[in-house]
Amino acid sequence: MTGFRLQLGGRVDRSRTVTFSFDGVRYQGFAGDTLASALLANGVSLFGRSFKYHRPRGLLAAGSEEPNALVSVTRGPGRFTPNLRATGVEIYEGLEAVSQNRWPSLKTDLGAVNDRLGMFLPAGFYNKTFMWPRSFWDKLYEPAIRKMAGLGDAPTEEDPDHYAATYAHCDLLIVGAGPAGIEAALEACGTDKRVVLIDEQDELGGGALSDPAQWAWLADSVARLEQAGNVTLLTRTTAFGYYHDNFIGAVERLTDHMTQPGEGAREKLWRIRAGEVVLAQGAIERPLVFAGNDVPGVMLASAARTYLHRHGVAVGKSVALMAAHDSGWHDAFAHARAGVKVAAIIDVRSEVDGALRVEAAALGITVHLGSSVIGVNGRHRVNGIEVCVGGRGAATRIACDTLLMAGGWTPSVHLWSHSKGSLAWRDDIGAYVPDKPNENVRCVGACSGKWDFGKGQVIDMLPTPRSPARIKAFVDFQNDVTAKDIKLAVREGFRSIEHIKRYTTNGMATDQGKTSNLNGLQIASQALGRPVVDVGLTTFRPPYTPQTFGALAGHAKDALFQPLRKSPIDGWAEANGAVFELVAQWRRARYFPRGRESMLAAVNRECRAVRSAVGMFDASTLGKIEVVGPDAAEFLNRMYTNPWKGLEPGRCRYGLLLKEDGFITDDGVSARLAPDRFHLTTTTGGAARVLNMMEDYLQTEWPDLNVWLTSTTEQWAVIAVQGPLARGVIAPLVEGIDLSPDAFPHMAVREGTICGVPTRLFRVSFTGELGFEINVPAAYGRAVWEAIHAAGKPFGIVPYGTEAMHVLRAEKGFIIVGQDTDGTVTPDDAGLGWAVGKKKPDFVGKRSLARPDIVAAGRKQLVGLLTDDPAEVLEEGAQIVADPNQAVPMTMIGHVTSSYWSEALGRSIALAVVAGGRGRMGEALFVPMPGRAIRATVSGMVFHDAEGARLNV
Amino acid sequence: MSDLLLRNEPDCAGFAGEGAGVAIRLAEPMARYSLRARDAQVLEDLIGLAVPRAIGATLGDMACLGPDGWLLCASVGTVLPSGSDLPVAITDVSERAVRLLVEGPRAGEVLMAGCPIDLDRFAVGRATRTVFETVEIVVWRLRDDAFAVEVWRSFAPWLRLALVHAAG
Amino acid sequence: MMLIHCPYCGERRPEIEFAYAGEAHVARPVDPSAYTDEEWERFLFIRANPRGRHNERWRHIHGCGRFFNAVRDTVTDKFETTYKAGEPRK
Structure with missing residues (x-):
């Protein structure tokens, strides 16, 4: 119990008492106190335990540079914030803060044994000690080290708060609202510049807040800024990072200081683009390095002055100063004038400014020049110091409860360094200062190395x-x-x-x-x-102070985490009990269970309906690109593997798209609507990628072609009606199109209306059954879907989802790009050699199909795989070996890419890539699984209706 | 288009919070065309409408979004010729996007919650493709305090929620 | 987040509107079949990857949609210039 509240002084509101708790003990402070100042005023000096040695620690500083007094603040479930600096936590009624890194309590911390063992815990201790045996690491070393060394606990519950984010633009951004920053803002007052002034504290003023002589100027200046109209003032806002082209990240703390945070966002991420940046971040006082400099009660002299003048709190009853710089003397004088006993001023310098000595004498302070503190007495609190002259000879003990350190000043060049501005060394102040800027930025005030705190010795x-x-x-x-x-x-x-x-x-x-x-x-x-300049300086990295993950995520949380894209028919699927799955950002109906039906039962029922009657499927998410212009066919001919120029208007073609390296990247059925107009489809996940790739070739390789690409993915809702009865279902709804098999054959497209809505009607099939894909303008997708569903009732129509779609296509051996291919599969590997135009002189990827490793024998090829046990459904991704009895690690020859229960065949089916697969027809292979190997036989890829008769009905 | 069938719009309930300084609502359906041409003159001759020449400029219902690309947002029923055989591409994209109208003194501020361009300095009558966070949008400044935001249909509910959140 | 000057839009726009598109001036041969395997390998896979000045392509994908070329220093991550596709190397 040494610190205490002075009768007078400070900027705290003594009329408003605030009750809070620290480690379960209730204390009182005043509005305007930080947790640090309020605890000091209550005589608390022990704030935490150190990271490695668990040494007792008190306050070193009064600002965001505080390294010791890290606390956790809890305000209910999920609202637990660790590692806050007590110097930056504003107290509010009911604040609950706890200390960290101690067990069982702050005063009695068993981890402090590390301090006694200190000689066994040198630098690199962990690297040297916990190397062997390797197996000890996961179970013993790592958990034990984590428990002993560390910061606060990570919160375990979901954060119920929400966060805001914004971009902002200004002509002048000033970081730091001390006197220099405020001056810079005042200069821009009333101009047409948009000015933003940021400060991490709860009020503007910076260092001026600790200097009553500047308070009148400060009040006047702040009033002028508030009235200026072109200046945005952001307090409680930390500029944490400085990025390219004057882009600054800052977090504004909106509610952490409030008793009742309300419904608003807790913090707001500001992403600021500034024309010019002025850094006015000030300077940080440097500690001195001596034995015991971390005992609670040893602190920075300037911090003590802040507590004195800003909070009206004396840090101790008997204060000594260890100085290497003039500024500390003034801090000591301030204490003496406020009635705090100054036990001694010790200065490492043999000579100091005469005026300082005169003033010390006038205040009755004993001065020890050319001397240094060589030891600190006390464990949980300073009770005395040992001083000797010139680092030699006998030590003198001086009783005191607080020792101030004045080691000189370090300009805060953190943000300047983030911006890659260069630094220059100054021997006189023993610090780096900003030199050449890398952005449109300048430093003003103490962070530029200009200050009037006097001189010092660098030591x-x-x-x-x-x-x-x-x-x-x-x-x-x-x-x-x-x-x-x-x-x-x-x-x-x-x-x-x-x-x-x-x-x-x-x-x-x-x-x-x-x-x-x-x-x-x-x-x-x-x-x-x-010399220091030859040793260099480490890189400063963002963030300047720790920020919450919530703030960095901004509004990207919960429903706003990322868009959930829904098709125009999604609402119907939801109302009809669909189970959904995510495909890229889309959510798609996976199956439509009836009652308590299992997924397998539902999928089997859906498959049966398509094979025996008719099913309907929402294919709206398929990517679509409209290719228009006189050179449209020429362009597609160059992009796709197969020929396009001869395709007649009104007909469709399966297109296979390779990358230039010869590997399959996408596929889809496309239709020629007119000589100069094609309607392309892509995979759901490939739409944006394919459009970008096509634009790339069009713009940079073939800019002479008169053809343009427009994404129409979202223009059209697509309803697939598939099954032997499909024609009967849609016939009454369609006008202007002759649906008869002769007039409208497989792989044809017609334009007309359905339910009175214009449609691009494709006769195509991804199921092997008679099928139509009905494109209608998206806004009418749901209404047309419902009309077809109603019309299909007498036919037994069943809506089916992506799972049944997968089974049906696998039964036919149709591949899914990205599932059965993985970016290393050529058309021949996939059994799609027929889709490559052999006579075409060129297309994207053609040359690569003749690369030596692509034509080499033994490549993995896509084949069918039938398990000996028809009930056994292989796991997708499972590896395949030729001999299950070989030694581990076994030689893998491929893997399963698709695997399902086929209701049509009454057994399981699978597709797999297998080395030399097509040469292994009928060969038995094995799929090793835990405890057993599953035997399966290589087969063709088409399991159902191999001759394709079912398409032509 | 059939009168018998109902249009179905994305879930974008209007927002006009008490004292929020901004209102957000889904605009009525429109006819939209993507127009592409190597030579704007050919396009003008074909469709009989003046075409803005500078990227970002608008003229009536038409915005120039790229060196050879325009977006026409006109009243429902507007029909353009197909432009067959000409070095142009005209594509109906009426239903690809919907339009959110963001109006009120805080309209620009609310949009800048996720749009990285400086909308304070974005003149009335300008239009551009850009993003709101990860979602592509077209921003069109209609008046000092009113922006039209064109966004692909499936992204609209997310964008509307993000804007309401920002207006909160 | 950088600002990138789009040579088509004529203004600097935020990086998030752009997509990187690899090294510039790697022209696809008019007749790839005339290339030997070694030449084709060079075209497909071998890139300059310099430390310093790099000619590269970007696309203003969420803007005007155009691919263009740029000179960027891979050490400082600063753009020296940007220019339209088809213009000679700068």
């Missing part, structure tokens, strides 16, 4: 008489990396800072090295004996 570690091998002087607090670890990495041969980073984990993960990078670099530079 890697404070001098100490103790053996460096025996002290824990922390560099990266979040990842528990000590100076010793970095030196060890150098001794073990790591030279590049990128490698040192990965070996030691310095500057990695959620922290991105905000407080650690520069100290780590200085230590590595000293250990390597090379």
Whole structure:
């Protein structure tokens, strides 16, 4: 119990008390407090346990650079957010926060044994130790390490919140609303520029919020910005990443600070395109590296000043300062003036500005120049420090409960570096500053290296008489990396800072090295004996601070995750109990169970209906392309394997499409409606791909052709009516088309009307039965479907789904591209050699069909496969071997591509690709499955009505 | 088209939230044609309508969407010649897309929830093909506070829901 | 997300409207059957894949629909220029 609320001061609203809890204990703070400031005011100093050693940790900072005080906030089922910085959590009535990485409790953490074993846990410990035996990794090492080392728990329930997202455009985007950012915004006030000013805190002001002398200016400036009309102010918004062409990702936290979040979105993802970007992200104070610098109560001097002035909270009752920079002196003076005892100022420099010494004397503060802290007393809280002169000789103990560190300043160049702007090293401040921009961006204020906090000395570690091998002087607090670890990495041969980073984990993960990078670099530079610029700097990566997955997903959640495309007839299928499956983004009726019918029973019934009477099927999702122009036939002739020029208007043809490498990429039946107009169909999943491929050839290879392609997939609803009675069903509904077999043969197309609606009527069959595919304008698809269904009732018409469609086509040996082919199947492999125009001089993929490996013997070929046991239905994807008794690993000679129960044959059927398959007719092969091998015989691919008589009725 | 049969439109109930600043509704059916030609003059001569020449420009019911491509959105019953034997391609796509009308002072803002182009600087009378998140759309600015969004039929319910979500 | 200048639309548009389409200026031979297996292999499979300046194709697929060519630096991921299909290599 050391921190306390001052009687006066701060920007908190002392009239509004807020009650919250931390680790189950109730506390009170004021509106305007962060969890950090409110707990400090209540005397709490222990905030968490460190990542690896489970050391007790308190607050280091007051802003988003805080590496230690990570907490989880829970607000009901699914609303659990881990790894929040206590310094960024605004308190609200009823807030419930808990500490992390400790068991059973924060005060008594059994994992702290790691701290005692520290000498056995050097850098690279996990890499070195948990290598062997391999089998131990999954069951022992990994779970144990995960339990011991880590951040907060991942939430286990679905997130009930929703999130918003938007694009935004502006002429000037300013990131950071400290004095420099506000000045930049004020300059653009009243111009015709669209200005956006972003800041991660709940109010504008940045560093000015911690400086009462600037509050009047701040209030006036904010009022001017609010009234300007051309300035959008986004608070509680973190610009987390800077991407190409001034594209900035930012997340606005909308409800996390509210007691009653309401119905609105929790967070909003802003995707901002800016003409010019001004980065005003400020600078982060650097810790100093010495033994015990992580004991709760050791913190950044500037952070203490923020708690003092912004929150009216003193971080301790007796405060000492360890400085290497002037700025810390001013922070100490502020405490003294506020009535907080300043036990001592220790400065590593032997000489400092006389004015500082005069002021210290006036405030009655003892000063130790040329000295350093070499040890910190206390485990859960500082109770004293040990100081010695010049890192040598006897130590003096100074009693205090808080030690401030002032190690100088590091410009926040994170976003600048995301944008690939170059950096320049400045020896005087021991930091990289922005140099040459890679976008239309400039840095202003402290992040450009310009500040007026005074001078300092750049130092890697404070001098100490103790053996460096025996002290824990922390560099990266979040990842528990000590100076010793970095030196060890150098001794073990790591030279590049990128490698040192990965070996030691310095500057990695959620922290991105905000407080650690520069100290780590200085230590590595000293250990390597090379200047810092030669050691380099690790890459800053987005996000600047961790963001929720919800925010990044934005509105792409639940029903908006991705479009669910439904055919015009989908509503009827749903009303009639269809079970659906997804095919690409489409949902398609898979089968129509009656009552409690099983899938197999339903599919068998649907198949029987098509074979014996008539069935109807929604084929609307088939891709369709209208090919129009004087050169339409010439174009198709070049694209497809088979000839098209001789196809008469009114006739259809099966088209096989290869890629230039000779492998099948799509197929479909297409119709010539007029000399210069074709109606193409593609597979459901291939529609966009085929159109893109055809456009590619048309635009870049054959731009001279007068032909154009238009997607008409969604223009037409397609109803397949299939079965021996199909003609009778549709005949009364069709006008203007002679349906008689002679006038309208198989593979023909006619235009007329059905139910009074214009139709492109195809006589085609994917079932082997007499069949029609009725294209009608999409808006009329459902009405025509219902009319056919009603007309079909006397004929026993049955709607069937994609599963029956698959069975029926497999019985006929019709392939599904993408199921029976996999991108390595040629027309000959698939038994479709007949569809290749041998006399055509060229078509896409033709030359490849003569490649040596394509004409070689022994290629996998598509064949039928019949199991010895007719009731055995093979698993699709199952591997095939010639000899089931060979040693493991066996030689695979192919796999099953399609497999079904065939109701028509009363047995199972399968299609498979098998090496040299067509030369193995009648040969017995085996499908190894767990515990057994299934024997099957190679057959032809057509299982039903091989002569095709059923088509011609 | 038969009067005996009912049209069936995608599920796109209108939205006009209290104080939402934007209303979203499905437009009445239209005749739509995709027009392609190497030479716009040939097209003009054939159909007897002036054709905008610059990509993004509109003239009456016609938008120029590409160097050789136009979209005509006209009243139901508009019939164009087929253009046989000419180096043009005219295709009826009346039912391929539906039109969502997004109107009100927040119309542009709501569209920009998922449309990456700068609609603040998208002049009245301009039209372009673009995307709303992953879904292709044609945006046509009718007035300062009104946009027509053409979207393929099966994507319309998703787009409508996304816009309502953004308007929320 | 980059902005890409479409040489047909004459403006820079967001990358999400575009699709990448591989190396540019790999012309399909007028008579592929005249190619030897080695020549055909080169045409089909062998690409420059440079570190640096790369002539490549893009399609403004969700815009004007046109394929066009671009010069992009594969190290900086910056476009140097874009130009219409059929124009000489830049």
